[in-house]
Amino acid sequence: MAQSSTMIGGDGIYSYKKNSTLQRDGFEAAKKVINEAISKNLDIEKVLSEGSTTFAIADLGCSVGPNTFLAMQTIIETLLQLQQHHHSHLEFLVFFNDQTSNDFNTLFASLPQPRSYFAAAVPGSFYGRLFPSSSVHVAFSSSSLHWLSRVPPALQLRDSPAWNPGRIHYTGASDAVAKAYADQFEEDMEVFLKARGEEIVGGGMVIIIMPGVPDGLLTHDVGIAITFLGCILMDMVKEGVLKQDKVDTLNIPHVYPSMKQMRRAVEKNGCFEIVEMEIRNARSNLDAPIDIESAVMHLRALAEASVANHLGSHELVEELFNRALHRKALFSQMLYSAGIQIGSQLFAILKRK
Numbered sequence: 361m362a363q364s365s366t367m368i369g370g371d372g373i374y375s376y377k378k379n380s381t382l383q384r385d386g387f388e389a390a391k392k393v394i395n396e397a398i399s400k401n402l403d404i405e406k407v408l409s410e411g412s413t414t415f416a417i418a419d420l421g422c423s424v425g426p427n428t429f430l431a432m433q434t435i436i437e438t439l440l441q442l443q444q445h446h447h448s449h450l451e452f453l454v455f456f457n458d459q460t461s462n463d464f465n466t467l468f469a470s471l472p473q474p475r476s477y478f479a480a481a482v483p484g485s486f487y488g489r490l491f492p493s494s495s496v497h498v499a500f501s502s503s504s505l506h507w508l509s510r511v512p513p514a515l516q517l518r519d520s521p522a523w524n525p526g527r528i529h530y531t532g533a534s535d536a537v538a539k540a541y542a543d544q545f546e547e548d549m550e551v552f553l554k555a556r557g558e559e560i561v562g563g564g565m566v567i568i569i570m571p572g573v574p575d576g577l578l579t580h581d582v583g584i585a586i587t588f589l590g591c592i593l594m595d596m597v598k599e600g601v602l603k604q605d606k607v608d609t610l611n612i613p614h615v616y617p618s619m620k621q622m623r624r625a626v627e628k629n630g631c632f633e634i635v636e637m638e639i640r641n642a643r644s645n646l647d648a649p650i651d652i653e654s655a656v657m658h659l660r661a662l663a664e665a666s667v668a669n670h671l672g673s674h675e676l677v678e679e680l681f682n683r684a685l686h687r688k689a690l691f692s693q694m695l696y697s698a699g700i701q702i703g704s705q706l707f708a709i710l711k712r713k
């Protein structure tokens with residue numbers, strides 16, 4: 361069974377490979393700043409150990425492509441420009457990391473040819489050590505760090521104030537539910553940053569792009585999309601297709617942090633200097649209407665494994681997403697009435713002290 365956070369593999373119509381343009385837009389929106397931040401802040405001479413010409417880049421939560429290839433190529437092109445001032449010729453080694461149930465076969469079968477780097481898979485959770493000490497020069501993670509390591513435990517106890525009946529996320533839920541999610545994010549970031557602090561060489565960088573919200577706001581459009589899915593599940597309960605308990609016990613482990621939350625985590629860890637941190641908008645054209653059908657397909661590509669694991673029935677999953685496609689008007693209404701900036705993302709560049 362796939363881990364809950366794993367995207368749909370292969371290259372079928374519902375695959376992540378075919379339904380990840382929104383995540384690509386997120387990277388495209390941040391490309392220029394990444395280029396500038398690396399150029400300004402990375403000293404190749406300093407980060408490479410003496411005599412070494414191997415530059416190691418890790419993509420944490422790479423999924424199946426093609427976005428990861430675009431990101432790695434962009435970072436390498438920036439480094440190649442920087443290399444002009446360096447005496448030796450760099451060789452690049454890219455570590456593609458994701459959960460063990462990620463479709464690494466599809467990823468490696470579609471590696472660009474020719475390419476300017478060596479490639480290796482590093483399976484396992486980024487909430488823990490993945491690499492030897494001081495062995496990675498740049499770690500990158502896009503649209504992945506909002507996946508928590510687990511559903512916050514308080515949500516699984518019926519007598520807890522964070523019990524979340526009839527909902528599958530913290531968007532629109534009680535303060536106790538939101539706090540349980542925020543606490544889990546804090547705990548996870550502590551583990552993430554501790555591991556990266558050990559793995560990244562002095563002067564090396566961590567680049568993070570993830571769905572995020574302006575300080576003081578809880579809701580994000582991905583959260584609205586998940587809440588929409590919760591509404592469809594509740595329709596299925598009302599029609600007797602699904603047991604209420606199945607909804608009450610399902611909670612999608614996503615958090616969209618504010619800069620305040622992220623800054624607190626980085627400062628608590630203490631290994632990294634914040635070179636850049638901001639909330640940006642990932643949409644290239646803010647006035648363009650949202651393509652709701654495509655948004656539902658994206659939602660399916662990212663949430664199907666979580667829901668399928670929980671419902672345990674392929675037919676129910678099919679029914680859920682078919683219903684979602686028929687309720688596009690509800691999704692659109694929920695998105696536009698939420699009063700949020702659609703497409704907001706947290707962007708952070710950290711430098712290892």
Ligand SMILES: C[S@@+](CC[C@H](N)C(=O)[O-])C[C@H]1O[C@@H](n2cnc3c(N)ncnc32)[C@H](O)[C@@H]1O
Pocket residue numbers: 365366367380383384420421422423424427428457458459462484485486487501502503504505507508509662
């Ligand atoms: C929405 S995809 C993003 C993929 C790619 N970075 C992009 O921008 O298109 C999120 C990926 O994060 C991975 N992921 C989630 N939690 C993870 C963890 N703890 N360790 C490693 N990968 C994780 C998922 O398996 C999934 O492939």
